[in-house]
Amino acid sequence: MSGGCGRREGAYASLTKRRVAALAGLATLLTLLTITSLSVGTATLTFAGAARLLAHLILPVGAPPIPQDLMRIVVELRLPRVLMGVVTGACFGVAGTLLQSALRNPLASPYTVGVSASAAFGAALAIILGAGVVGWFGEYFIYTNPYAVVANAFVFSMLCAAMVSALALIKGVTPGVTILAGISMTYLFSAATSLLQYFGTSQQIAALVFWMFGDLGKAGWLDVEVTAAVLVTCFTVAMLMSMDYNALMLEDDVAHSLGVNVKRVRAATLAMASLLTATPVAFVGVIGFVGLLAPHIARFLVGADHRYLIPTSALTGATLLLGADTLARTILSPLILPVGVLTAFMGVPLFLHLLLKRGAKFW
Amino acid sequence: MVILRVRGVTFRYGSVEALRDVTLEVREGEVVSIIGPNGAGKTTLLKCILNLLKPAGGVILIEPHGNVAKMWGVERAKLIAYTPQVEAPAAPFTVLEFVLLGRKPYVGRTYSREDLRVAEEILEELGLRDLALRRVSELSGGEWRKALIARALTQKPKVLLLDEPTNHLDLKHQVSVLELIKKLSRTKKVATLMAMHDVNLAIRYSDKIIALKKGRITYCGHPNNITANLIKELYEVNAEVIKDSNGVPVIIPKTA
Ligand SMILES: Nc1ncnc2c1ncn2[C@@H]1O[C@H](COP(=O)(O)OP(=O)(O)OP(=O)(O)O)[C@@H](O)[C@H]1O
Numbered sequence: 170m171s172g173g174c175g176r177r178e179g180a181y182a183s184l185t186k187r188r189v190a191a192l193a194g195l196a197t198l199l200t201l202l203t204i205t206s207l208s209v210g211t212a213t214l215t216f217a218g219a220a221r222l223l224a225h226l227i228l229p230v231g232a233p234p235i236p237q238d239l240m241r242i243v244v245e246l247r248l249p250r251v252l253m254g255v256v257t258g259a260c261f262g263v264a265g266t267l268l269q270s271a272l273r274n275p276l277a278s279p280y281t282v283g284v285s286a287s288a289a290f291g292a293a294l295a296i297i298l299g300a301g302v303v304g305w306f307g308e309y310f311i312y313t314n315p316y317a318v319v320a321n322a323f324v325f326s327m328l329c330a331a332m333v334s335a336l337a338l339i340k341g342v343t344p345g346v347t348i349l350a351g352i353s354m355t356y357l358f359s360a361a362t363s364l365l366q367y368f369g370t371s372q373q374i375a376a377l378v379f380w381m382f383g384d385l386g387k388a389g390w391l392d393v394e395v396t397a398a399v400l401v402t403c404f405t406v407a408m409l410m411s412m413d414y415n416a417l418m419l420e421d422d423v424a425h426s427l428g429v430n431v432k433r434v435r436a437a438t439l440a441m442a443s444l445l446t447a448t449p450v451a452f453v454g455v456i457g458f459v460g461l462l463a464p465h466i467a468r469f470l471v472g473a474d475h476r477y478l479i480p481t482s483a484l485t486g487a488t489l490l491l492g493a494d495t496l497a498r499t500i501l502s503p504l505i506l507p508v509g510v511l512t513a514f515m516g517v518p519l520f521l522h523l524l525l526k527r528g529a530k531f532w
Numbered sequence: 533m534v535i536l537r538v539r540g541v542t543f544r545y546g547s548v549e550a551l552r553d554v555t556l557e558v559r560e561g562e563v564v565s566i567i568g569p570n571g572a573g574k575t576t577l578l579k580c581i582l583n584l585l586k587p588a589g590g591v592i593l594i595e596p597h598g599n600v601a602k603m604w605g606v607e608r609a610k611l612i613a614y615t616p617q618v619e620a621p622a623a624p625f626t627v628l629e630f631v632l633l634g635r636k637p638y639v640g641r642t643y644s645r646e647d648l649r650v651a652e653e654i655l656e657e658l659g660l661r662d663l664a665l666r667r668v669s670e671l672s673g674g675e676w677r678k679a680l681i682a683r684a685l686t687q688k689p690k691v692l693l694l695d696e697p698t699n700h701l702d703l704k705h706q707v708s709v710l711e712l713i714k715k716l717s718r719t720k721k722v723a724t725l726m727a728m729h730d731v732n733l734a735i736r737y738s739d740k741i742i743a744l745k746k747g748r749i750t751y752c753g754h755p756n757n758i759t760a761n762l763i764k765e766l767y768e769v770n771a772e773v774i775k776d777s778n779g780v781p782v783i784i785p786k787t788a
């Protein structure tokens with residue numbers, strides 16, 4: 170990114186061209202990865218077969234390209250998992266960017282506002298005490314209705330996020346205060362979860378630990394649809410507000426002088442990022458690092474203009490998570506590793522590489 | 533023609549009184565400097581004008597648009613631009629993008645050709661054209677200060693508020709930035725109010741000097757009328773005032 174001069178009319182156009190190219194490249198990569206991910210697994214399907222199947226599902230003309238029973242396995246088991254990887258990764262990517270920008274802090278991630286710990290607490294409450302926002306279930310209900318846990322995880326993480334977001338509206342509350350509030354919420358809910366575990370049976374604790382491990386295999390079609398709806402809604406709103414986010418990258422006083430209502434934009438953005446995180450977390454558990462890493466990669470690719478940064482983060486997050494999950498399913502096949510472990514194993518070296526390459530500059 | 537009118541403004545941080553009955557005017561094309569010791573209230577005054585801080589008393593008017601406190605954010609942003617005392621280059625914006633941020637009050641969801649034209653014209657005027665695609669974090673202190681001013685000018689304001697625009701600049705850049713400010717204030721018919729620490733530079737480049745001490749105005753007038761007494765009263769420093777060949781006063785501080 171060193172200073173080119175470029176012709177006067179050309180400067181902005183060349184900037185735009187580079188960004189569109191990066192977006193197109195990422196979209197292609199994600200498509201290829203999606204097809205690859207669909208084709209790997211115990212029931213064998215070729216890359217071309219998976220590609221034809223995907224085309225058939227999008228535009229159902231003619232006969233299905235693969236045998237009926239294979240098709241059922243892929244559509245009912247593999248496809249929701251793959252799509253959940255895409256939408257969840259995109260949610261985390263967008264949420265990470267929104268949080269880092271709203272808090273003007275490159276170290277923020279979707280979990281900075283306490284979303285993961287409070288979700289785990291909600292899940293623990295349902296699994297161990299059988300208590301939840303939709304009433305008192307008893308153990309039988311939990312095992313037959315996984316949505317009791319999902320609802321609990323979601324409601325508690327949104328409650329926590331709402332508190333932290335609302336704080337940003339108070340006079341004199343800086344982004345730093347918001348981050349510290351989020352961190353203290355994380356401690357509070359972790360402690361509460363530990364307390365619950367102390368009283369749980371070993372099966373309940375195992376169930377909870379299993380829940381907390383992020384696992385895309387849990388996802389069914391309904392989960393994919395709900396998460397996708399949240400993603401599309403929040404993404405659209407975020408895109409409409411991207412000019413405000415650009416201004417918010419400047420100091421609060423300066424953003425104010427540019428006519429931005431800093432506190433309101435910040436609080437709304439925190440709430441939106443929390444929703445984008447809490448929804449997939451409730452369905453698939455806590456998957457770390459994608460929300461921290463994706464924005465950095467995206468910023469590296471297209472810079473800080475949110476009109477490009479937000480879609481790039483979505484694609485980057487989706488690619489990272491789907492890539493990690495595909496690896497998690499294949500490297501020790503037939504054993505499937507928890508994807509959260511893979512995101513960290515893959516992500517940390519990449520992150521460090523990026524940071525070192527950039528020197529001391531986080532942004 | 534008076535553009536900025538500050539009338540009887542009083543401001544308190546809790547119980548600390550930072551401004552007391554401050555009244556001043558800045559005309560179209562005029563450069564006015566506020567001088568005064570650390571903690572005098574210079575930054576506070578600029579922030580009050582910007583409606584970042586709400587004064588306990590008094591009004592701030594932009595002629596002929598009216599009371600700043602009653603304006604919408606976007607309306608105010610089209611009239612008043614601001615560069616803070618310290619601003620670190622945030623985010624990997626290129627200089628062009630950074631300067632385009634000044635178009636915020638005018639844009640919808642994307643920049644128009646007009647926005648680009650304004651930004652590029654101002655980059656050209658400030659000699660930043662060749663740096664348009666450089667990242668702001670890779671600028672020198674002087675270039676960065678100019679980028680800040682470019683962003684403020686891209687806002688097409690009627691009033692320009694600059695908090696210590698020569699902060700951290702070497703002699704050459706101090707002079708070039710102030711010359712730019714003076715020239716642009718004239719050509720763009722902007723009322724410029726800036727907080728200055730360097731009294732000699734303030735005298736040289738301002739049409740009017742306002743001295744602030746403990747939140748009160750102790751002097752308001754032509755720079756040529758600044759005396760050793762005023763400096764003593766303001767900064768508690770003994771000084772000698774001599775005149776240069778053009779009759780402009782030069783302040784030479786003396787040891788106590
Ligand atoms: N946020 C704040 N809370 C409480 N008091 C403050 C705050 N900001 C400034 N003050 C006080 O208000 C007074 C005026 O401060 P201000 O920043 O306006 O001074 P200044 O003239 O800009 O000083 P400097 O030349 O050091 O920048 C000082 O006494 C300062 O301590």
Ligand SMILES: [Mg+2]
Pocket residue numbers: 574575576617695727
């Ligand atoms: Mg100051």
